[in-house]
Amino acid sequence: MTTQPSGDLTPESGSPTDISRVGSSTPKPAHERTGAEDAALAPWDAIAADTDFKNLLAAKARFIWPATIFFLAYYFALPVLVGWFPELMKTKVGSVNVAYLFAFSQFFMAWIVAGIYVGKAAGWDKAAAGILAKFQK
Amino acid sequence: MNLSTLLPLADAAAAAPVNYTALFMFVGFVAATLVITYFSARKASGSNAYFAAGRRITGWQNGLAVAGDYMSAASFLGIAGMIALFGYDGFLYSVGFLVAYLTVLLIVAEPLRNAGKYTMADVLAYRLSPRPVRAAASLSTLVVSIFYMIAQMVGAGDLVKALIGSMISYNQAVCIVGALMIVYVVFGGMIATTWVQIVKAILLMSGSVFLSILVLSKFHFSLSEFFGSLSHITSHKGDALVTADFMTPGMKFKNPLDFISLSLALVFGTAGLPHILIRFYTVPDAKTARSSVVWAMVLIGIFYVMTTFFGFGAASLLGPDFIAKNGGGNMAAPLLAQFVGGNVFFAFISAVAFATILAVVAGLTISASSSFAHDIYTNVIHHGKEANPGQEVRVARITAFVVGAVSIFLAIGLGPNANVAFLVGLAFAVAASANLPVILFSIFWKRFNTTGAVSGLLVGLVSSIGLILISPTIMGLDGPAVAASARHLIQHAPIFSLTNPGIVSIPLGFLAAILGTLLTREPSAEAMFTELTVRANTGLGAEKATTH
Numbered sequence: 001m002t003t004q005p006s007g008d009l010t011p012e013s014g015s016p017t018d019i020s021r022v023g024s025s026t027p028k029p030a031h032e033r034t035g036a037e038d039a040a041l042a043p044w045d046a047i048a049a050d051t052d053f054k055n056l057l058a059a060k061a062r063f064i065w066p067a068t069i070f071f072l073a074y075y076f077a078l079p080v081l082v083g084w085f086p087e088l089m090k091t092k093v094g095s096v097n098v099a100y101l102f103a104f105s106q107f108f109m110a111w112i113v114a115g116i117y118v119g120k121a122a123g124w125d126k127a128a129a130g131i132l133a134k135f136q137k
Numbered sequence: 138m139n140l141s142t143l144l145p146l147a148d149a150a151a152a153a154p155v156n157y158t159a160l161f162m163f164v165g166f167v168a169a170t171l172v173i174t175y176f177s178a179r180k181a182s183g184s185n186a187y188f189a190a191g192r193r194i195t196g197w198q199n200g201l202a203v204a205g206d207y208m209s210a211a212s213f214l215g216i217a218g219m220i221a222l223f224g225y226d227g228f229l230y231s232v233g234f235l236v237a238y239l240t241v242l243l244i245v246a247e248p249l250r251n252a253g254k255y256t257m258a259d260v261l262a263y264r265l266s267p268r269p270v271r272a273a274a275s276l277s278t279l280v281v282s283i284f285y286m287i288a289q290m291v292g293a294g295d296l297v298k299a300l301i302g303s304m305i306s307y308n309q310a311v312c313i314v315g316a317l318m319i320v321y322v323v324f325g326g327m328i329a330t331t332w333v334q335i336v337k338a339i340l341l342m343s344g345s346v347f348l349s350i351l352v353l354s355k356f357h358f359s360l361s362e363f364f365g366s367l368s369h370i371t372s373h374k375g376d377a378l379v380t381a382d383f384m385t386p387g388m389k390f391k392n393p394l395d396f397i398s399l400s401l402a403l404v405f406g407t408a409g410l411p412h413i414l415i416r417f418y419t420v421p422d423a424k425t426a427r428s429s430v431v432w433a434m435v436l437i438g439i440f441y442v443m444t445t446f447f448g449f450g451a452a453s454l455l456g457p458d459f460i461a462k463n464g465g466g467n468m469a470a471p472l473l474a475q476f477v478g479g480n481v482f483f484a485f486i487s488a489v490a491f492a493t494i495l496a497v498v499a500g501l502t503i504s505a506s507s508s509f510a511h512d513i514y515t516n517v518i519h520h521g522k523e524a525n526p527g528q529e530v531r532v533a534r535i536t537a538f539v540v541g542a543v544s545i546f547l548a549i550g551l552g553p554n555a556n557v558a559f560l561v562g563l564a565f566a567v568a569a570s571a572n573l574p575v576i577l578f579s580i581f582w583k584r585f586n587t588t589g590a591v592s593g594l595l596v597g598l599v600s601s602i603g604l605i606l607i608s609p610t611i612m613g614l615d616g617p618a619v620a621a622s623a624r625h626l627i628q629h630a631p632i633f634s635l636t637n638p639g640i641v642s643i644p645l646g647f648l649a650a651i652l653g654t655l656l657t658r659e660p661s662a663e664a665m666f667t668e669l670t671v672r673a674n675t676g677l678g679a680e681k682a683t684t685h
Contacts, residue, residue, distance in 0.1 A: 042677055044668040057674060064243050071243075072404070075236045078229070079400050082386040083393020089386055095364035099225060099386045104445075106232045107438050110239055114434050117243060118427065125424055128675040 047135055056127045063120050071113050078103060158481055160304070162488035163297075166340075167317060170495070173332045177325035185680075187326035187530045188255040188507045192682040194331055194419040200432020203416050205334030206500040207234075207407075207433070208341060208440060209285075210292045210467075210493050211561045216441075217473075218466020220448025222457050224367070224383030226390050227448055231441035233400050237407035238437065242430040245408045245573075247423040248580045248673035254680060255418055256504075257411045257572060258512045261579050264665035266587040268517050270575075273594040275512035277571045278411040280598060281564045282505040283544065285412075286498055288560040290314060290548035292467070293494040296487070298553065299464055307553040311545055317495055319541035322502040323534045327419060330499045337489075337496035342436060344489040348470070349443045351477035352450035367449055372457040383452050395635050399562070402639035406565030409572030412504035421682040447473055498544075506536035559610045559636070563601060566638050570646035571597025578650055580673060583666040585650070586659035593650025600645045604638030607631060 047053055082089055082099055089099035181187045194202065212234060219227030253259035258274035290311055297310035305313070321329045356363040367383040381388065390396040407413060417426040451460060451469040454476055460469045471490065475483035510533035515521060551557065575593045578585040605611060612632065613625035633641075672678050 042671070044671050047671045047675070047677070048667045053671070053674075057670070060674070068239075068243055071236065071239045075232075075404060076397070076400065078232065079393060079396045082229070083390070083396060086385075086387055095361040095368075097384050100228070100364075100384055103225075103228055103232050104442075106236055107442055110236050110434060111438060113239055114242055114431055118431055121247075121424075121427055124674075132675055132677060 043135055047131065050131060050134070052127065052131050052134075056124060056131065059120075059127075060124060063117070067113055067117065071109065074109050075106060078106060156480075156484060156487075158484035159487045162484050163491055166336075166488055166492050166495075169336065170317070170321065170329075170333050173336070174321050174325035174329040177329035177332065181324070181326035181328050182527070182530065184255070184511075184529050186328065187533060188415075188418070188503075188511065190327040190331050190419040192419060192421050192680065194429075196420065196425045196428035197432050198331070198335060199416060199420050199425070199429035200436060201338040202331045202334040202419075203413060203429060203433035204436040204440070205336075205338035205341070205496045206412055206416055207437065207497075208338070208493065209497045209561070210289060210296065210490060212440075213341065213345075213493050214292070214296070214467040214470055214490055215561075216444050217448045217451060217470040218460070218468070219389070220383075220444060221451035221455070221460050221469035221473075222466050223389035224370075224381070224449070224452060225386050226388050226396075228445065229386075229390075229396065229400075230403075231444045233403035234407075235434065235438045235441050237404045238430060238434045240404060240408040240573075241413070242427065242434070245414070245576060246417050246426045246430050249414060249576070250417045250420065250423045250426040251673045251676045251679045252580070252669055253418065255415065255511045256508045257409075257414050257576065258508065261575055261590055262512075262516070263579070264662045264669050265579065265585075265590050265659070266662075267521070269587055270590045270594075271512040271516050273591045274572070274575070275508045275517075277567060277594050277598050278508040278512075279505055280602075281411055281567050281572075282501045282508075283540070283547075284560040284567070285564040286501045286505075286540075286544045287547050287551070288557045288564075289494050289498050289501070290544050291551055291553070291557045293491070293498075294548060295467070295553055296490055296494070299468065308549050311548045314495060314498065315541050315545035315548070318498040318502050319538055321495075321499045322506060322537040322541070326530075326533075327415075327503055327507075330496075330503050331416075331419060333499050334496045337492040338436065340489045340492050342440060344486055345440055345443045345447065347482070348474055348477070348486065349446035349450075351482070352446045352454065352473065355450075355454060355477060363446075363449075363453070366453040370452055370456065383449060392635070394640065395637065398635050398637040398640035400639075401643055402562065402565040402569050402637050404569075405573050405639075405643060406567075406569035409568035409576060410564070411508065411568075411572070412500040415504050415507060416500075422679065423676050450477075502537050502540055505540045506533045509533070509536040509540075559605065562637050563605050566601040566605070566642055567598055569597075569639055570601045570642035571595075574643075574647045574650045578654070580669070582654075583663055584654055586654050586657060586662045588657045588659075589650045589652075589654030592653030593646055596649030597642060597646030600642040601638050604633050604642055607633045608636055608638065609634070610636050 081102065089097065089102070091098045093101055180191070185191055216227055216230050219230065221227075249257075249260055252263050256274075257278060258271045261270040261274055293314040294307040294311040297305055297313070298307050321333055353360075353363060356366065364384070369380050370383050371378055371380045373379075417429070420426050420429055447470055451473040455469070455472055460466065460472060463472055471483055471486050474486035478485075510529050514532045515529050571594045574597065575590045578589065578593070606627070609625075609631040611625060612627045612629050614628060614630055615624045635641075
């Protein structure tokens with residue numbers, strides 16, 4: 001990339017119509033442009049090749065895919081256990097049973113995974129802002 | 138427990154006198170929403186304001202709106218009824234409806250906000266050939282929205298008729314709900330829809346909290362007394378009197394695969410429901426989209442935990458026999474409200490149920506109309522340009538009117554006794570099988586291309602609908618004794634044995650998207666992947682909130 005766009009790269013929109021008229025020579029508003037038309041908007045390839053950006057993607061992948069596999073496994077354990085091991089799930093624990101406690105624990109699992117994700121994502125936001133700052137001098 | 142206090146209502150089902158308290162609360166809610174619409178209408182000009190509320194909704198507001206958009210009458214009335222009649226198995230729905238939001242939070246919400254604009258199809262059209270993928274994605278959006286809407290409208294007609302009584306017939310009730318949703322969406326666009334959903338979410342949450350507290354008060358606020366009462370609930374099975382432990386799994390789902398299939402549709406379908414996805418375009422940035430999912434998860438989670446109290450509470454306090462005799466499962470929550478809180482609380486819970494339906498149908502209408510106007514009209518027909526300023530919004534308003542009118546006619550045509558509950562399951566199955574695979578692949582798979590997207594969308598859509606048509610929901614052999622309204626639509630032994638198609642149709646959707654991709658190469662789509670990845674992960678180039 002030889003040309004570095006100056007200032008904020010994010011296009012602003014919100015004109016009364018948001019869409020360019022037929023035959024109009026003015027550029028399309030941001031949300032109507034296809035990726036090809038946006039190619040010159042920012043140094044996409046330079047950002048993608050940036051080490052910090054690569055680290056950001058790797059950090060996200062390291063959390064998101066294991067977390068997804070974990071929550072899917074935890075969730076699908078419920079229908080599997082209830083369906084094929086009903087005797088185990090009927091075991092009484094106080095006035096409730098294992099089946100109810102495991103179902104109930106799913107709510108806390110969901111909230112905890114979401115909480116951890118939000119904590120991690122706050123760090124990624126900082127990293128992303130830092131990367132953009134490098135390219136927006 | 139003295140059930141004689143409930144007898145006036147039991148008579149009401151037959152004689153159906155006007156419940157003035159309920160009527161008054163309905164009118165109050167409607168008046169409040171019309172005021173909201175009036176003020177929204179002044180701001181809802183221009184595509185950005187009309188389709189995305191100017192992207193100025195805050196995190197907690199959007200969280201409430203997502204909750205209001207998502208928790209349908211099927212959740213509130215349907216799950217309460219299912220737990221009341223089938224115990225533990227009904228509660229399994231509650232779990233799935235919340236866990237599904239992890240898919241939305243972890244995988245879909247932020248890239249979608251960063252790479253899309255107004256509709257689900259925006260993300261796909263970003264690096265794929267816009268016209269075919271928009272046409273296919275819009276078809277899928279319209280199918281999901283209209284199926285879901287018919288289920289809500291038929292339910293609304295039944296509910297309003299049961300609650301306000303003889304004053305309003307089923308047809309009139311359907312027309313009122315349809316007319317209101319048309320007014321909200323045509324005049325107030327996304328801004329009015331959002332605020333109707335927020336008001337509804339607050340009403341639903343507070344109604345559920347009060348109902349749960351009142352139920353627990355009947356058990357002296359002792360959880361062990363509450364759960365203890367569930368172990369010996371007697372009901373009639375035919376002529377025999379049976380006692381069952383309502384905490385025991387397996388009262389509804391006899392085939393474990395059936396439940397796994399449903400779970401798959403719930404967990405993967407939510408992240409592909411167009412009316413939920415477009416909510417993330419109403420916030421300023423991806424970070425707010427994230428916080429709004431978290432707000433929604435807190436609210437939705439608390440709500441579904443509370444289904445324990447009002448679902449099992451109805452089973453314990455009223456008993457399955459009483460519920461079955463007085464309008465069936467969908468009336469469990471209102472009946473319980475009357476039992477624990479008297480007529481005024483019954484009226485309040487009924488008004489909440491009514492508000493619930495209105496907010497959901499408004500969300501569905503705007504999702505259908507924005508998809509038709511933005512994807513089909515502007516992009517497929519007019520190649521991304523509009524002939525006159527404001528045309529796109531005008532088309533969306535007309536579409537909202539047409540969608541509303543079509544839904545009214547379909548709901549009236551199907552009639553009050555139509556078994557349409559399966560349409561909600563079908564909407565989730567289509568969303569999971571058609572929409573989610575192509576959304577995931579377009580964000581994460583570089584090689585993905587237009588052929589893959591179109592084949593994934595169409596195969597997911599057709600296989601979900603096709604499998605439902607040959608499932609026990611539609612096909613079955615009924616004896617001569619079965620009433621006309623309960624008969625299966627196709628009198629033939631079911632070819633596919635599961636009631637939810639997810640376990641087959643979701644893999645088919647993924648497979649079709651993969652095979653379609655591998656058959657062709659699209660260098661332009663691959664070249665654009667870098668740009669999409671940078672956008673999705675940094676928010677660069679994403680549309681900000683409008684300042685006016």
